[in-house]
Amino acid sequence: MLMQKLIRFFSTDIGIDLGTANSLVYVRDNGVVVNEPSVVAINDKSEVLAVGEDAKKMLGKTPINIKAIRPMKDGVIADFDITEVMLRTFIQKAQTCVPWYQRLLRPSIIIAVPSEITEVERRAVKESAKKAGAGDVMIVEEPMAAAVGVGLPVYEPRGNMIVDIGGGTTEVAVISLSGIVATKGVKVGGDELDRAIVQHMKRNHNLMIGELTAEQIKIKIGSAYPLEDDKVLEVRGMDMNSRIPKTVKVTGEEIRRALMEPITVVVEAVRIALDKCPPDIAADLIDSGIMLAGGGAVLKGLDRLISEETGLPVFVSEDPLNAVVTGTGIMLQNDLIYRN
Ligand SMILES: Nc1ncnc2c1ncn2[C@@H]1O[C@H](COP(=O)(O)OP(=O)(O)OP(=O)(O)O)[C@@H](O)[C@H]1O
Numbered sequence: 410m411l412m413q414k415l416i417r418f419f420s421t422d423i424g425i426d427l428g429t430a431n432s433l434v435y436v437r438d439n440g441v442v443v444n445e446p447s448v449v450a451i452n453d454k455s456e457v458l459a460v461g462e463d464a465k466k467m468l469g470k471t472p473i474n475i476k477a478i479r480p481m482k483d484g485v486i487a488d489f490d491i492t493e494v495m496l497r498t499f500i501q502k503a504q505t506c507v508p509w510y511q512r513l514l515r516p517s518i519i520i521a522v523p524s525e526i527t528e529v530e531r532r533a534v535k536e537s538a539k540k541a542g543a544g545d546v547m548i549v550e551e552p553m554a555a556a557v558g559v560g561l562p563v564y565e566p567r568g569n570m571i572v573d574i575g576g577g578t579t580e581v582a583v584i585s586l587s588g589i590v591a592t593k594g595v596k597v598g599g600d601e602l603d604r605a606i607v608q609h610m611k612r613n614h615n616l617m618i619g620e621l622t623a624e625q626i627k628i629k630i631g632s633a634y635p636l637e638d639d640k641v642l643e644v645r646g647m648d649m650n651s652r653i654p655k656t657v658k659v660t661g662e663e664i665r666r667a668l669m670e671p672i673t674v675v676v677e678a679v680r681i682a683l684d685k686c687p688p689d690i691a692a693d694l695i696d697s698g699i700m701l702a703g704g705g706a707v708l709k710g711l712d713r714l715i716s717e718e719t720g721l722p723v724f725v726s727e728d729p730l731n732a733v734v735t736g737t738g739i740m741l742q743n744d745l746i747y748r749n
């Protein structure tokens with residue numbers, strides 16, 4: 410007990426959402442102190458040039474000797490070394506906001522990972538965090554962290570459904586009595602929606618666009634359900650035949666059609682999780698409904714579509730992009746890392 414108190418006094422407690430699109434870091438008693446894209450820019454000598462926001466700006470715009478890399482793919486580590494660099498940068502950044510004596514010991518870390526990753530992938534995350542400077546590392550499942558983060562009553566003997574739609578993955582979980590009762594994960598998230606837009610622009614407008622432009626189109630005029638005020642957007646890219654830059658007009662309606670295929674996969678994941686639920690817990694969802702979190706939850710009309718497809722009430726959490734990291738933060742504040 411005394412030992413734990415000492416460790417707690419001389420080290421920083423950190424919660425991390427290591428996401429495919431964004432990484433967030435929570436420091437005990439300080440809140441969310443890092444919120445940056447999961448991107449690292451390196452040159453041809455493997456020297457790191459930028460991490461996070463600055464590196465994301467370089468995506469698709471780098472000269473030949475520079476690469477902007479997204480080291481996480483489908484919610485798991487795709488590039489070990491780069492993930493480690495990124496983690497170390499974010500951990501160090503987080504530690505700048507604590508007093509010097511809390512930097513004497515290595516930080517204790519709670520890190521959220523997708524619920525359906527393999528034991529090997531789980532160990533890889535732990536190892537990467539340790540190499541990046543962590544002391545104790547505790548792994549929590551992302552949907553559980555998200556559910557805690559959005560304030561669902563996870564401890565009660567009652568079913569609650571959380572759907573976390575991230576950049577690389579969508580995770581659906583039904584939680585009761587602090588445990589996951591039914592779950593379904595698919596490797597489809599916001600990135601797949603961006604890719605669908607890139608394809609659509611190629612096929613229908615002969616226009617090549619980059620990932621970042623596709624993401625902007627999705628955010629500005631994308632939707633999952635017909636809107637009252639569908640917008641039109643001017644999009645710049647490169648003509649596929651003439652290879653010269655051009656501008657075309659795209660409508661919200663056509664983008665919605667382009668997004669339908671990946672969105673159907675997300676809706677299907679919700680259906681499968683519902684199907685796996687014991688009947689009494691499924692019945693609880695008629696009242697408690699479905700809570701959406703993650704950046705994908707912000708897509709216009711997605712709540713309405715899922716509600717129509719399932720017949721259940723659907724809510725979008727207040728701060729969907731912060732749900733997972735807030736959950737790890739609540740776990741830190743409750744000393745979960747020491748009790749384990
Ligand atoms: N307003 C918006 N409309 C639609 N999509 C959005 C919006 N804002 C952000 N997104 C998308 O949300 C995704 C990022 O969400 P989030 O940060 O939750 O993912 P992540 O946690 O990094 O990924 P994962 O959980 O899969 O590892 C991106 O694909 C981004 O384009």
Ligand SMILES: [Mg+2]
Binds near residue numbers: 426428551573576733
């Ligand atoms: Mg996530």
